[in-house]
Amino acid sequence: QDAFFKKGMNIRKQGNDLRKNEIAVYCFTKIDAKTIAVLASCGKEKVKVCSKLKTAILATGDELIPINEKPLDDKLRVSNIYSLYAAMKEMNHMVINLGFVNDDKKIITEKIKAALSLNIDLLITTGGVSVGKYDFLKEVFEEQGVKEKFWKVNIKPGKPIYFGSYEKDERRILVFGLPGNPVSSLVNFYVFIKPAIEFLFKQNEWKIVTATLQNDLKKKDGKRHYLRGILFEENGEWKVTADFSQSSGNLVEMSRANCLIEIEEDKLNPKKGERVKCILI
Template sequence: RDLGLAAALGHAVLDVSSRPRVAILATGDELALPGKEAGPDQIFASNSFAIAAAVAGEGGLPLDLGIAPDEPAAIRAAIERAISEKADILVTLGGASVGDHDLIRPALEACGVTLDFWKIAMRPGKPMMAGRRGGMLALGLPGNPVSALVCSVLFLIPALRRLTGCADVAPQIRRGRLGRDMPPNDHREDYVRAALSHDADGVPVATAFPRQDSSMLRALSEAECLLVRPVGAGPARTGDPCEILLLPPPL
């Protein structure tokens, strides 16, 4: 449609933005590829496929770096590959918390990435980190599937939109009403998976799912929005005003 309009107006040449190259690196000995046999201490890798789909949906070019084992040298080699491939964004998945196998931060720093922040006051997604190496943005997403995808909505997708020349890159947040009572919130901003409906006046109504564990990917798959609960929010009743972050509809 847009090309047809440009041609109808007589434009032979158009200014465009290049499609951002996004390198995606999953980490962890516990990950097995779908279609392969998973060991007794493994789970199937899902984050890299979901993130690649989000990148492609925003006009980016995903570059799959595979799964790096919990070995510093292997992780550094994968990061160096992203650098050599001239990725605009490097997304790492997992290994961003504090533990014996959380190796992403030292690997990024060893490859020349300067971190801007590590850990944020949000749920899910506390271990999120971000930094830069020259013109490459590095985003370290948590390993929990829901945490990784919520962080991608709030950080990765806006970054992609900025790189592709969009003027409005912020997540789409609307005012609405609660579909059920909510408990008080603590010191982290909470993004609650919820169903979306509308009342008789057309006002959006967000009804939080009863279970919100960050490993429950099905709840996020079925969610139509994220209910935003501010830091220190008190208990809220059904029908109270709220903020709703809309999620892209399923295909």
């Protein structure tokens, strides 16, 4: 019976999981249940953490109505502020819903001025950043002291995105002006805002996989396209299908997608069987 036992069996020696002076938890590690266990075992009752971002969201557009109202032919329920609010909360940040306003420059100016006076880190707007008669936001941003970093990108959907920075009294607010189309604003969030936030917190959660396309796609221009897709694994291989509407106003198909298929500028009409990049959303 003694043969089954050896000296030192099932005994964990002190320090066998971590050597002296070895780092247990690195800076900018996202604290979860596993990390808390390590911190507790190291006797760390308190640790310094990064503050959550404070974000304000504002929608603009004469066509917008509250979600509890029935829309007439020329009206739309305001969905953007709720989708972007939820997207920020999924990243565990704080959000202020500033509601929505009509395409009235005076009212928009008052709203933006008030928003920039808040104790926030990020301001996200939707609508009013293109070149239409009632697209006032870019002009208002400049008048309120926001320094433009870029405006418009060669992608579809979501081309008329605006990005700028507002600095006053040692405060900096990053400003993103997104297009009003519901799908376009969410694509802009996943392609630009989410990676920017992860960069600020030194995270790397932008997951990209390569998958085999299950249907032909139409792409005739020189823009970079982000198509909604359904990614799945079959026999150990990633596959993706996008055999449904890609309209920038189709929220139903967007809600069913679990990835964005990235088709680069010089690629035209990808065919079934080709390998494509997919951004998990």
